[in-house]
Amino acid sequence: xxxxxxxxxxxxxxxxxxxxxxxxxxxxxxxxxxxxxxxxxxxxxxxxxxxxxxxxxxxxxxxxxxxxxxxxxxxxxxxxxxxxxxxxxxxxxxxxxxxxxxxxxxxxxxxxxxxxxxxxxxxxxxxxxxxxxxxxxxxxxxxxxxxxxxxxxxxxxxxxxxxxxxxxxxxxxxxxxxxxxxxxxxxxxxxxxxxxxxxxxxxxxxxxxxxxxxxxxxxxxxxxxxxxxxxxxxxxxxxxxxxxxxxxxxxxxxxxxxxxxxxxxxxxxxxxxxxxxxxxxxxxxxxxxxxxxxxxxxxxxxxxxxxxxxxxxxxxxxxxxxxxxxxxxxxxxxxxxxxxxxxxxxxxxxxxxxxxxxxxxxxxxxxxxxxxxxxxxxxxxxxxxxxxxxxxxxxxxxxxxxxxxxxxxxxxxxxxxxxxxxxxxxxxxxxxxxxxxxxxxxxxxxxxxxxxxxxxxx
Amino acid sequence: xxxxxxxxxxxxxxxxxxxxxxxxxxxxxxxxxxxxxxxxxxxxxxxxxxxxxxxxxxxxxxxxxxxxxxxxxxxxxxxxxxxxxxxxxxxxxxxxxxxxxxxxxxxxxxxxxxxxxxxxxxxxxxxxxxxxxxxxxxxxxxxxxxxxxxxxxxxxxxxxxxxxxxxxxxxxxxxxxxxxxxxxxxxxxxxxxxxxxxxxxxxxxxxxxxxxxxxxxxxxxxxxxxxxxxxxxxxxxxxxxxxxxxxxxxxxxxxxxxxxxxxxxxxxxxxxxxxxxxxxxxxxxxxxxxxxxxxxxxxxxxxxxxxxxxxxxxxxxxxxxxxxxxxxxxxxxxxxxxxxxxxxxxxxxxxxxxxxxxxxxxxxxxxxxxxxxxxxxxxxxxxxxxxxxxxxxxxxxxxxxxxxxxxxxxxxxxxxxxxxxxxxxxxxxxxxxxxxxxxxxxxxxxxxxxxxxxxxxx
Numbered sequence: 001x002x003x004x005x006x007x008x009x010x011x012x013x014x015x016x017x018x019x020x021x022x023x024x025x026x027x028x029x030x031x032x033x034x035x036x037x038x039x040x041x042x043x044x045x046x047x048x049x050x051x052x053x054x055x056x057x058x059x060x061x062x063x064x065x066x067x068x069x070x071x072x073x074x075x076x077x078x079x080x081x082x083x084x085x086x087x088x089x090x091x092x093x094x095x096x097x098x099x100x101x102x103x104x105x106x107x108x109x110x111x112x113x114x115x116x117x118x119x120x121x122x123x124x125x126x127x128x129x130x131x132x133x134x135x136x137x138x139x140x141x142x143x144x145x146x147x148x149x150x151x152x153x154x155x156x157x158x159x160x161x162x163x164x165x166x167x168x169x170x171x172x173x174x175x176x177x178x179x180x181x182x183x184x185x186x187x188x189x190x191x192x193x194x195x196x197x198x199x200x201x202x203x204x205x206x207x208x209x210x211x212x213x214x215x216x217x218x219x220x221x222x223x224x225x226x227x228x229x230x231x232x233x234x235x236x237x238x239x240x241x242x243x244x245x246x247x248x249x250x251x252x253x254x255x256x257x258x259x260x261x262x263x264x265x266x267x268x269x270x271x272x273x274x275x276x277x278x279x280x281x282x283x284x285x286x287x288x289x290x291x292x293x294x295x296x297x298x299x300x301x302x303x304x305x306x307x308x309x310x311x312x313x314x315x316x317x318x319x320x321x322x323x324x325x326x327x328x329x330x331x332x333x334x335x336x337x338x339x340x341x342x343x344x345x346x347x348x349x350x351x352x353x354x355x356x357x358x359x360x361x362x363x364x365x366x367x368x369x370x371x372x373x374x375x376x377x378x379x380x381x382x383x384x385x386x387x388x389x390x391x392x393x394x395x396x397x398x399x400x401x402x403x404x405x406x407x408x409x410x411x412x413x414x415x416x417x418x419x420x421x422x423x424x425x426x427x428x429x430x431x432x433x434x435x436x437x438x439x440x441x442x443x444x445x446x447x448x449x450x451x452x453x454x455x456x457x458x
Numbered sequence: 459x460x461x462x463x464x465x466x467x468x469x470x471x472x473x474x475x476x477x478x479x480x481x482x483x484x485x486x487x488x489x490x491x492x493x494x495x496x497x498x499x500x501x502x503x504x505x506x507x508x509x510x511x512x513x514x515x516x517x518x519x520x521x522x523x524x525x526x527x528x529x530x531x532x533x534x535x536x537x538x539x540x541x542x543x544x545x546x547x548x549x550x551x552x553x554x555x556x557x558x559x560x561x562x563x564x565x566x567x568x569x570x571x572x573x574x575x576x577x578x579x580x581x582x583x584x585x586x587x588x589x590x591x592x593x594x595x596x597x598x599x600x601x602x603x604x605x606x607x608x609x610x611x612x613x614x615x616x617x618x619x620x621x622x623x624x625x626x627x628x629x630x631x632x633x634x635x636x637x638x639x640x641x642x643x644x645x646x647x648x649x650x651x652x653x654x655x656x657x658x659x660x661x662x663x664x665x666x667x668x669x670x671x672x673x674x675x676x677x678x679x680x681x682x683x684x685x686x687x688x689x690x691x692x693x694x695x696x697x698x699x700x701x702x703x704x705x706x707x708x709x710x711x712x713x714x715x716x717x718x719x720x721x722x723x724x725x726x727x728x729x730x731x732x733x734x735x736x737x738x739x740x741x742x743x744x745x746x747x748x749x750x751x752x753x754x755x756x757x758x759x760x761x762x763x764x765x766x767x768x769x770x771x772x773x774x775x776x777x778x779x780x781x782x783x784x785x786x787x788x789x790x791x792x793x794x795x796x797x798x799x800x801x802x803x804x805x806x807x808x809x810x811x812x813x814x815x816x817x818x819x820x821x822x823x824x825x826x827x828x829x830x831x832x833x834x835x836x837x838x839x840x841x842x843x844x845x846x847x848x849x850x851x852x853x854x855x856x857x858x859x860x861x862x863x864x865x866x867x868x869x870x871x872x873x874x875x876x877x878x879x880x881x882x883x884x885x886x887x888x889x890x891x892x893x894x895x896x897x898x899x900x901x902x903x904x905x906x907x908x909x910x911x912x913x914x915x916x
Contacts, residue, residue: 041694042676170660179656180638180697197655198637202628218500234722236499237715239638239697257695260718264692267725268808274729275804275892276797284809285818289825293832296801300837300866303797307790308844314786315848327785328772331792331900332765339734339761339893343754346733350726351742360743367747374751379758386766390773408758434733434892435797442789 012050031066048077060089072101081286083110096125105150108137145229146222149243149252154179163205181240183250184213191242191250219244222251227266230259231355273430306439313443317450325391329400334445336379337407338438341415345437348416349430352423372412380405399453407445470508489524506535518547530559539744541568554583563608566595603687604680607701607710612637621663639698641708642671649700649708677702680709685724688717689813731888764897771901775908783849787858792903794837795865796896799873803895806874807887830870838863857911865903
């Protein structure tokens with residue numbers, strides 16, 4: 001089998017030479033020839049990979065050697081930030097042709113990221129049908145089903161035969177995102193049934209679709225959250241799910257690949273928030289230096305403020321004579337609480353994202369409470385032993401052990417309850433990042449440690 | 459549209475009453491009637507949701523009221539741990555019938571988790587064809603393409619016409635996972651081409667498949683890692699990808715839904731490892747209490763050992779007079795380094811998982827180095843101000859500021875380099891969990907803090 005990453009590395013030097021020599025025929029061949037024996041999407045993906053290695057001006061010079069349809073296919077496989085750079089080099093007329101050829105969801109993704117003034121200047125050049133489609137899709141709120149759906153679905157009326165359906169599908173096929181799922185609508189475009197192409201080709205030609213179709217169609221609303229939509233697709237292993245408006249009129253479909261992207265994006269966002277990084281809009285390498293520094297710096301400053309509170313709490317105990325041996329164990333006490341909190345927060349936030357927790361609130365509280373006691377006991381006992389080795393005094397070791405028991409217990413329990421609380425308040429539970437939980441536990445930890453020492457050691 | 463979660467809550471009380479009354483007709487209707495107007499998978503999903511609320515013995519009592527085909531369909535939508543519990547109540551003969559009806563990838567998922575002795579006692583009861591298929595799939599290493607593929611793909615020879623192809627597909631359809639992607643093989647089962655059903659139905663009936671098919675098929679090897687396979691499917695938005703052996707013979711396909719599961723599982727695993735939790739095999743709520751406590755406790759103990767090293771390092775400086783005011787800032791100094799390290803580790807590990815980093819090693823090193831200096835400067839300066847407010851001594855504040863500059867810089871840089879290093883060594887980069895990086899930075903931080911104080915304050 002052909003290794004396509006090998007393709008890319010072989011093609012790049014050739015391409016640069018062709019650009020230098022102005023070899024128009026060669027460049028046109030590069031854009032088009034690959035397509036001969038290969039699925040169109042794969043070829044476009046490979047061309048995009050090679051092109052993305054070039055700077056954006058050179059990339060557009062290559063792409064001028066093929067037609068708008070192929071340009072749109074290749075653009076789809078370039079990353080969004082690269083698409084936006086590239087667009088600056090494309091004249092308005094060429095760009096409007098490309099946009100007409102792009103699939104509705106891909107072009108709206110791009111247009112949403114462009115300067116609104118630029119978009120307004122482009123729209124008059126775009127054909128009427130596409131233009132009104134764009135205006136409609138752009139009007140849906142970000143992160144809604146409407147924003148990720150495509151309007152290129154296959155639909156048929158219920159009163160035709162299987163044979164007639166196949167004939168019409170052949171005509172629809174070239175312009176539809178998928179024809180494997182067929183949606184049955186009435187004259188008012190209301191969604192009344194569903195039929196898979198698999199079932200259609202197995203039916204006898206004269207059967208009416210009304211007899212073949214399933215009437216109980218699972219659909220989502222155009223204003224449903226994109227995560228809910230993606231979870232519905234994943235739940236039933238669908239290739240696509242229909243999107244309806246509030247009168248049950250079919251307005252689009254969301255396909256499995258876009259749903260998978262949504263779920264992965266969500267996982268990446270959770271991971272970032274958990275590590276106290278403000279959300280990156282693009283991938284790590286595509287985020288510019290200062291944006292990256294800012295999104296990390298902001299949180300480090302917040303956490304510094306929290307750590308200052310811990311320092312202040314310590315300063316309240318500074319005068320006491322007792323404290324000198326205690327210094328050794330401050331990092332240990334605080335770290336064990338923070339680490340325990342990070343564990344439970346991560347587990348609960350992932351469970352919330354995958355929608356495992358519905359109606360299980362009580363179960364989670366009781367189980368995290370038991371785990372908090374158990375882990376507090378184990379880690380507390382071990383800390384007691386560690387402390388005894390370092391200070392060889394039973395009472396002091398006991399203070400360390402008891403403090404760690406309390407701090408691990410509190411860390412574990414609050415690490416699970418705080419994200420659940422945020423969720424109940426309608427906020428993103430991942431905002432309760434693990435360093436933030438650790439910072440909260442730190443303040444409590446210092447107070448417990450010194451108060452415990454005062455009580456036990458007098 | 460019907461709300462299926464509503465269905466579940468409505469059905470449950472009815473079901474419990476039917477079980478109590480031994481209402482066999484009612485139970486049979488519950489298992490079968492839903493299927494009337496609904497896509498089979500949706501109905502099975504709903505039945506599974508209601509059943510999973512019951513205890514496993516009652517669940518099997520319900521399922522005895524339908525045939526093995528429906529039982530297998532419903533089982534697929536139950537979680538694996540629940541499937542395993544349920545299996546204990548099923549007699550061997552019934553179980554072997556169900557296993558025969560399950561799709562090859564689902565049944566291997568289940569059999570891999572059962573006791574090997576139990577599996578061996580079941581195999582003789584299973585039909586010859588399924589049995590050899592099971593033995594073959596069970597032999598592939600976990601996490602390989604072979605372990606997640608299904609053998610129920612649609613394949614055709616190249617020398618038949620489009621019309622004949624459609625006729626044969628109609629026969630294959632009921633037993634295939636998908637018929638939308640058709641793989642063309644020669645007499646030796648070698649994969650020689652690919653054809654989509656979309657293209658097939660658009661072709662004129664007398665065209666030979668040899669003329670229609672794409673010859674440059676993207677495939678994966680049966681021993682390729684499941685993550686690589688899932689990323690290939692996501693890259694090209696495929697519905698399925700063919701799996702070949704080392705002689706390019708077609709042995710199975712991996713479908714988009716299983717690929718999405720692999721990518722999500724991987725994201726969940728990374729999140730757990732990053733938070734220093736040993737990998738859970740099941741979801742949070744399905745993991746038994748002591749397994750969960752152990753998988754968290756093990757890491758807390760390792761981190762406690764690391765924190766003990768920090769305590770030991772502090773004990774080396776204990777005798778010095780200088781140190782009392784420094785105590786206030788120990789948590790602040792250590793936390794800022796750990797938090798900065800957690801940020802960069804999380805970003806790099808996610809970028810590695812999504813395969814964004816290939817060939818970009820140099821770029822990442824230079825960029826993290828610059829970010830380390832930048833963030834170190836910003837957070838260091840702010841810490842200097844915080845310290846001045848608390849101790850009102852410029853030299854001491856300077857020591858805190860310089861230490862935080864160094865610790866944030868080291869945390870940021872090592873947080874990105876350590877996961878990259880693990881990757882280069884062929885290990886899982888997420889093993890470099892954020893608490894572990896924090897623990898390493900802690901030890902270095904204590905040494906820098908005290909040495910800096912000695913040098914600056916004398």
